[in-house]
Amino acid sequence: MFTETALNASNKKVQRLFRILFMLMTGLLILPVLIILTMLVYKGGSVLSIDFLFTSPTDGNVALLISVPIGVAAAIYLSEYAADNWFTRIINLAIINLAGVPSIVHALFGVGAFVIFFRFGTSILAASLTLAIMTLPVVIVATRESLQAVPMAFREACWNMGATRWQTIRRVVLPNAISGILTGIILEVSRTTGETAPIMFTGAVFFTPFLPQGIFDQTMALSLHLFVVATQVPGVPENLPFGVALVLIGMVLLMNSLSIAFRMYLRARKKW
Amino acid sequence: MDTDSAIDFDRRNLDWYLDKLVQVLVFIGGISAIVFIVGIFVFITKEGLGFIINTMDVKEFFLSPYWEPSDEDAPEYGILALVAGTASVTGLALLVSIPFSLGAAVYIGEFASGKTREFLKVLVELLAAIPSVVWGFIGLTLMNPLIIQLFDVPVGLNVLNAGIILGLMTAPIMTSIAEDALKAVPDRYREAAEAMGATRWQVIYKVVLPAAKNGLLGAVLLGIGRGFGETMAVLMATGHAVNIPHSIFDPVRALTATIAAELGETAVGSDHYQALFTIGIFLFLITFVINMTADLIVRGVRRG
Numbered sequence: 001m002f003t004e005t006a007l008n009a010s011n012k013k014v015q016r017l018f019r020i021l022f023m024l025m026t027g028l029l030i031l032p033v034l035i036i037l038t039m040l041v042y043k044g045g046s047v048l049s050i051d052f053l054f055t056s057p058t059d060g061n062v063a064l065l066i067s068v069p070i071g072v073a074a075a076i077y078l079s080e081y082a083a084d085n086w087f088t089r090i091i092n093l094a095i096i097n098l099a100g101v102p103s104i105v106h107a108l109f110g111v112g113a114f115v116i117f118f119r120f121g122t123s124i125l126a127a128s129l130t131l132a133i134m135t136l137p138v139v140i141v142a143t144r145e146s147l148q149a150v151p152m153a154f155r156e157a158c159w160n161m162g163a164t165r166w167q168t169i170r171r172v173v174l175p176n177a178i179s180g181i182l183t184g185i186i187l188e189v190s191r192t193t194g195e196t197a198p199i200m201f202t203g204a205v206f207f208t209p210f211l212p213q214g215i216f217d218q219t220m221a222l223s224l225h226l227f228v229v230a231t232q233v234p235g236v237p238e239n240l241p242f243g244v245a246l247v248l249i250g251m252v253l254l255m256n257s258l259s260i261a262f263r264m265y266l267r268a269r270k271k272w
Numbered sequence: 273m274d275t276d277s278a279i280d281f282d283r284r285n286l287d288w289y290l291d292k293l294v295q296v297l298v299f300i301g302g303i304s305a306i307v308f309i310v311g312i313f314v315f316i317t318k319e320g321l322g323f324i325i326n327t328m329d330v331k332e333f334f335l336s337p338y339w340e341p342s343d344e345d346a347p348e349y350g351i352l353a354l355v356a357g358t359a360s361v362t363g364l365a366l367l368v369s370i371p372f373s374l375g376a377a378v379y380i381g382e383f384a385s386g387k388t389r390e391f392l393k394v395l396v397e398l399l400a401a402i403p404s405v406v407w408g409f410i411g412l413t414l415m416n417p418l419i420i421q422l423f424d425v426p427v428g429l430n431v432l433n434a435g436i437i438l439g440l441m442t443a444p445i446m447t448s449i450a451e452d453a454l455k456a457v458p459d460r461y462r463e464a465a466e467a468m469g470a471t472r473w474q475v476i477y478k479v480v481l482p483a484a485k486n487g488l489l490g491a492v493l494l495g496i497g498r499g500f501g502e503t504m505a506v507l508m509a510t511g512h513a514v515n516i517p518h519s520i521f522d523p524v525r526a527l528t529a530t531i532a533a534e535l536g537e538t539a540v541g542s543d544h545y546q547a548l549f550t551i552g553i554f555l556f557l558i559t560f561v562i563n564m565t566a567d568l569i570v571r572g573v574r575r576g
Contacts (some may be wrong), residue, residue, distance in 0.1 A: 015473035019383050025375030026392060031401055031442050036410050073301025081298060093567065094305040100494070100563040101312065101556060102501025104528045108535075108552040112315035116540065133308050140305065148458075164291040187401075194403025197503040197528075201535050223405045229408050232509060245409050249402060256401045260394055 040249065045240030062128035063135065063192050068185060070132075071139025078140070079147035080169055099137035103197040106134045110202040127203025134198055135188045142187065147173060147178020178268035186259035190252050196223040222248045274382050313556060320549030321351075327543050328550065339514045339530065341544040349547045351554070356516045357431075357524030361506055362499040364435025364520065369443040370492055376443070377450035377491075382476050393451070400444035404504040411437040411509030425521045429511035432520040438499050446495040453487025453570075454480060490570035497562040501555065503528040527551055 074091075082088040110130030120126040150173050158168040174181075199221055226244045336350025341400070380392045412434050419428035457480050465475045481488070511523025512533065531548050538545040 003341040004496065011471045011474065015471040018473045018476075020381075022375045022379035022383060025372050029372045029376050029440075029447070030392075030395055030399070032440060033402070036414065039414060070301050073298045074304055075301075077298035077302030081295060082302065091302055091305055093564065094309045094569050097309050097560055097563050098296050098305055098312075100497050100501070100559050101309075102559055104502060104503040104531045105312065105316065105502070105552050105559075108316045108319070108531065108549055112319040112536070112549070113311065116319075117315065133312075136305065136308065164287050166291040166294040168288060169294075169559060171511055188315045190401055194401070194405065196403070196405040197532055206504050223403055227405050227508070230412055241409065242411070245406050249406050252401055252403055253398055256398055260397065272407065 006161060017023055037249070040242055040246045044244075062124055063131035064185070064189060066129060066132035067136045067139055067188065071136050071184075072143050072181060074136075074140045075147060079144045080165070080173065084093030093138055095137050098133070099141075103134065103195060107131055107198045107201055109133075110198060115202055123203050124202065125203070127199040128197045130202050131192045134195070135191050136193055138188045139184050142184020143177070143181045146177040146184070149180065150237035152174045179262065183259045183263045185254055186262070190255040190259075193233060193255070194223055194248065194252050196221075196227055200224055200227075222251070289336050310354070313553075316549050316556060317553045320546050320553050321373050322418040322541075323543055323550050325332050326551075327546070333550075337516055339515075339525075341534070341538075341547060347543065349543075351527065351551060353514045353516050354527045354530055354551070356524055357510065357514075358500060358506075358526040358528070360517050360520075360524060361434045361438055361510060361526060362496065364431055365438035365442060365499045368436055368439025369446055369495060372439075373443040373446035373491075373495070374450055374488065376447045376477060377454060377488075378481075380447070381451045381454035382472065382480060393448075396444045396447050396451075400448065402441075404441065404502060405508075407437050408508030410507040411505060415509065418576050419562065423521065427511060427523060429509055430521050430523045431510070433511075434506050434524075434526075437505050438502055441502065441505060442495045442498050445498055446491050449491035449494055450488050451486075453484045453491060456487060457483045474519070486569050490566045493562055493566035493569065497557030497559050497566065500562070501528060501559050502534050527555055 074095075078088065078091065082091070106129065110126060112121045114126035114129050115122055118126075120129075154172050154176065155168050158172045159165075163171070222244065226241060226248055230241045231245060332348065332350055334350075334355075335352055336348060337353040337356075338348045338350045339354060340348045376392075376396070380396070382388055384392060412429070414432045415437065416428035419425065419430070419433055423432075461479050461483060462475050465479045470478065507529035508525040510526060510529060512523050512525050512529065513523040515522055517524050531551055534544070535548055539549065
C-alpha cells in the first residue's frame with residue numbers, strides 16, 4: 001500500500017499553503033469593492049427617489065443604433081467571409097487598438113471630427129458617434145465569438161442544400177448565435193452608461209432642465225453629473241453624490257448581471 | 273457572360289445578387305475598424321499639427337517639468353511632470369494589481385472548482401464593469417479621508433490614492449485575461465504532471481505557469497495600457513498638481529487628466545488647445561505600441 005513519506009507530506013503542506021495564499025489574494029481583491037458598495041448604499045440610499053431615477057442616459061441609445069449594425073457586419077465579415085491572411089490580421093489589430101485607445105483620446109477625436117470638422121457642435125449626435133466608435137470593439141468581439149461558436153457542420157449542411165452564403169448566415173448562423181450577440185449589446189449599453197470622458201466635450205452637460213428635443217441638443221448624463229457634483233459644485237448636500245454614484249453603479253451592475261444571467265441560461269439550453 | 277455554355281444554367285437570381293450585396297456590406301463593416309483607427313489618428317493629428325510645427329520645442333516638450341500653458345508672457349509646454357505623474361500612478365497601480373490579479377487568476381483557474389469558480393468569475397466580471405468615474409468618486413470621498421487619518425498627511429489625494437484606485441480598477445481585467453491564458457494550457461500537460469505524482473502546486477509552478485508565461489505577460493501589458501489611458505479616476509484622485517513626485521504622498525497630475533481638465537477651458541485652435549491634442553497624439557502612439565506588443569506576445573503563444 002501507499003504510505004506517505006516525509007517528502008509527500010511537505011509537498012502537501014506547500015500546496016495547502018499556496019492554496020490559502022491565493023484564496024486570500026482573491027478575497028482581498030474582492031473585499032474592498034464589497035466594502036465600497038456597502039458604503040455607497042449606506043450613504044446614498046437616503047437620497048434615492050423615483051424622480052431621481054428618470055435622468056436616463058440618452059447618448060447610449062443613439063450610440064447603439066450606430067455601432068450595432070456596423071459591429072455585427074464587421075463580425076459577420078471576420079467570422080464568415082474573411083480568409084486568414086495579412087488583411088484580416090490588420091483588421092484584428094485595428095480592433096484591438098480601437099479597444100485600447102484611452103477614452104480621452106476618443107474624446108479628442110470626437111471633438112476634432114464630429115464637433116468641429118462635421119459641424120455637429122456639442123450635441124447628442126456628436127457624443128453618440130464618439131461613444132459608438134469607442135464601444136464598437138465590444139460588439140465586434142462578442143458577436144464574432146458567438147458566430148464562431150456555431151458548429152461548421154451547420155453551415156456545411158445548409159450549403160449542401162444549395163443555399164447561398166447569405167441565406168446560410170441569415171437562416172442558420174444568426175439564429176443560433178443571436179444570444180451571444182444580445183449579450184454583447186447589453187454589455188455595450190453598460191459601457192456607454194458609465195463612460196464620462198468621451199462625452200464631456202462632445203455633448204453632455206452637467207445640468208439642463210429640459211429633456212433633449214432632437215439629436216442636436218445637449219443632454220444630461222448620469223456619469224458626468226456625478227463628476228461635476230463631486231468635484232465642482234460647492235455646497236451640495238453631502239449625500240447627493242453618493243446617491244448619483246449608487247444609481248450609476250446600480251444600472252451598470254444590473255445590465256451586466258442581466259447579460260451574464262442571459263448567457264448562462266442560453267448556454268444551459270444549447271442544442272449542441 | 274458565359275454564352276457558349278451548353279446548358280442554360282444561370283445562377284444569378286435575386287438571391288445571388290443579394291448574396292453579393294451582403295458580401296460588400298459586411299466587408300465595409302469589416303474595414304470600418306481600420307477606417308476608424310486611422311480616422312482617430314488623422315483627426316487628432318490635424319488638430320495638434322499646428323502646435324507641433326510652429327510652437328513646439330521638442331526638447332522643452334519632453335524634458336521640461338513646467339506645464340504652464342496659461343502664462344500670458346511665456347507659456348511653457350513641458351510634459352515631463354505629467355509623464356512622471358502618469359508613470360508613478362500606473363507603477364504603483366501595477367504593484368498592487370499584478371500580484372493580486374495573477375494570484376486570483378491562479379486560484380480561480382487552478383484551485384477553485386465548480387460553483388465557487390463560476391461565482392468568482394462572475395464577480396470578477398462585474399468588478400471590471402464598474403465605471404471609472406465611480407472609482408474616481410470613491411478615491412475622492414472614501415480613500416481621501418482614510419489616507420489622511422492613517423498616514424497623518426495634510427492631503428489624501430496623491431499618488432498612493434490614485435495608485436490603489438487604479439490598481440483595484442485594472443486588477444479584474446488582468447485577472448480575467450490571465451485566467452484565459454491559464455485555461456489555454458492544455459489539460460494533458462496537467463494530467464501528465466499529476467500522473468508523475470506532482471501535487472497541485474507543483475503542477476502549477478513547474479508546468480502551468482511556464483506554459484502560460486507569454487499569455488500572463490500579455491495580460492500585464494494590457495493592464496499597463498489600461499492604467500496608462502485611464503482618465504476620470506486619475507483626474508479625481510491624484511490631487512491634480514503639476515509636480516514630479518518625491519514620495520507616494522505627493523499629489524501629481526496625469527497626461528490624460530490634463531486633457532480632461534483643460535480642454536473645456538481653451539479656445540479652439542489656440543496653442544494651448546493644440547498642445548492638448550499633441551498630448552493626445554503622444555498617448556495614442558504609446559497605447560498603440562503597448563497593444564501591438566501585447567497582441568504579438570499573446571499570438572506567439574497560440575502559434576507555439
